[in-house]
Amino acid sequence: MAQDDPKTLVSTEWLATHLKNPDLRVLDATWVMPGVELDPIAGYNDAHIPGARFFDIDGISDHRSELPHMVPPVEKFMSRMRAMGVGDGHQVVVYDQQGVRSAPRVWWLFKLMGQSNVAVLDGGLPKWLAEGREVEDLPPMIRDRHMTVRRQNHLVKDVTQVSAASKLGDYEIIDARSAGRFSGTEDEPREGLRGGHIPNSKSVPFTDLIGKDETLKSPDALRAVFEAAGVDLSKPAITTCGSGITAAVLSLALERIGKTDHAVYDGSWTEWGAFATLPVETGEA
Numbered sequence: 001m002a003q004d005d006p007k008t009l010v011s012t013e014w015l016a017t018h019l020k021n022p023d024l025r026v027l028d029a030t031w032v033m034p035g036v037e038l039d040p041i042a043g044y045n046d047a048h049i050p051g052a053r054f055f056d057i058d059g060i061s062d063h064r065s066e067l068p069h070m071v072p073p074v075e076k077f078m079s080r081m082r083a084m085g086v087g088d089g090h091q092v093v094v095y096d097q098q099g100v101r102s103a104p105r106v107w108w109l110f111k112l113m114g115q116s117n118v119a120v121l122d123g124g125l126p127k128w129l130a131e132g133r134e135v136e137d138l139p140p141m142i143r144d145r146h147m148t149v150r151r152q153n154h155l156v157k158d159v160t161q162v163s164a165a166s167k168l169g170d171y172e173i174i175d176a177r178s179a180g181r182f183s184g185t186e187d188e189p190r191e192g193l194r195g196g197h198i199p200n201s202k203s204v205p206f207t208d209l210i211g212k213d214e215t216l217k218s219p220d221a222l223r224a225v226f227e228a229a230g231v232d233l234s235k236p237a238i239t240t241c242g243s244g245i246t247a248a249v250l251s252l253a254l255e256r257i258g259k260t261d262h263a264v265y266d267g268s269w270t271e272w273g274a275f276a277t278l279p280v281e282t283g284e285a
Contacts, residue, residue, distance in 0.1 A: 006091055008107075008255050009216060010119045012128050015093055019050060025090045026052040028125075031069075031102035031245060033189055043097045047135040049128060053084045053142075055094070055106050057245070067267050068243050069105075071156060074149050077113055087145030095121035095128070099214030104248035108264055114150035120252060123215040157238050157263045159271055163278065165238055166199050172231050173201035176241035176250050177269065184282035189242065193273035196282040198240065203284075204229045206241070206249040222253045236261040243270045 004014040018024055026049050030040035044054045060080050061069040072080075081087060092110060094103040103120045110118040121128070129135070157165070165171035175197055180186025182203040184195030197203070208225050211217050217225070226233060237254060239247040244266045254262045265272075272278050 003219075005256075006119050007116055008119055008252060009122050010093060011122050012131055012133065015049070015121055015128075016133055018091070021091070023090050024051075025084075025086045025092050026050075027055040027084075027086070027092060027094045027106060028052045028096065029055040029057060029094045029103045029106040030096040030098065030125075031057040031105070032098075033242075035189075038097070040097065046137060047129075048137070049095065049125070050134055050136050051140050052095075053086070053140055055084075057102060057105060067271055069245070070266055071109065071112065074113065074151055077109075078147050078149050081147045082144050083142070085140070085142040085145060087147040090117065090145070092118040093121050094118065095124045097125045099124040099126050100210055100216055100249060100252075102245050104252040105245045108155070108248040108251050112152055112155045114148070114152055120216075123213060126214050155263050157265045159265075159267055159278070162198065162238060162240070162265045162272070166201070166279075169200055170235065172233075172235045172237045173198055173265075174204050174226075174229075174231055174237055174239050174250050175201050175269075176204065176206040176239060176246040178205050178207075179203055179284070181242075181269075183284050184280075188269070188273060190270060193269060194276075194280050196273075196280040197269075198272055199279050199281045201240065201281075202229050202231050204231065204250060206246040209249060209253045216253065216256065219257045223257045226253075226257075233257075233259060236263075238263050238265050240265040240268045240272075242268055244268045 004010045028044045032038045057069050061072050094106045096103040107120050182197045239250040241247040247264045
């Protein structure tokens, strides 16, 4: 069982104990790639943790960008959270229907917006259900609450910053995609993207950080995974993936081992792999 930390990761037991706390807000942040046979909203409507709201990662994003689910403008995030009844003074717990996949993205997004009292549910809905815990299909009672946002710009990087980091080597760029996608031997799920990886990046598939029961590995085991991949943990880190979702699994893992100097490359491979002017490396890490 994970060591409970309301700022990073909490267990199903912790959530069950605190579920009736009036200042707790639970969010289902399930997201899947197009074509995957799982309808996140239908799944939420069918069964969710009592009181949970659905956080639409694609909906609560910057629709001015051609890239998927980019960070929303501050004003949009604030208004959507107010409409969901999530605001100042709340402890937020985020889960997803697959385990630990997309929930860390929303954990990171709250951190980016200056919210510190937010944690991912370790093991997500699968573990909650496996333990026979309560679910419901009722919509939650919503009461508006204002949220004060102070965007933490150091937690996100754009393509120009990542390009500089790749050339200078002053950051460790860590890629959460599969080893096959990193090496270019496996096709990208999105059409039009080149295979391979950002030069000088390291491969740490996010699945290597998760145990058989869909829970995040222990801090010692997480550290060992990063070190085995050749990641220099003394350098600040930039996490990346296909479109900025599972990169946040790496960010959560880094936070769990006490490393706080990390940022997400929001555009990730959907941006980098689409532009022929950006260099690409292939082959194993």
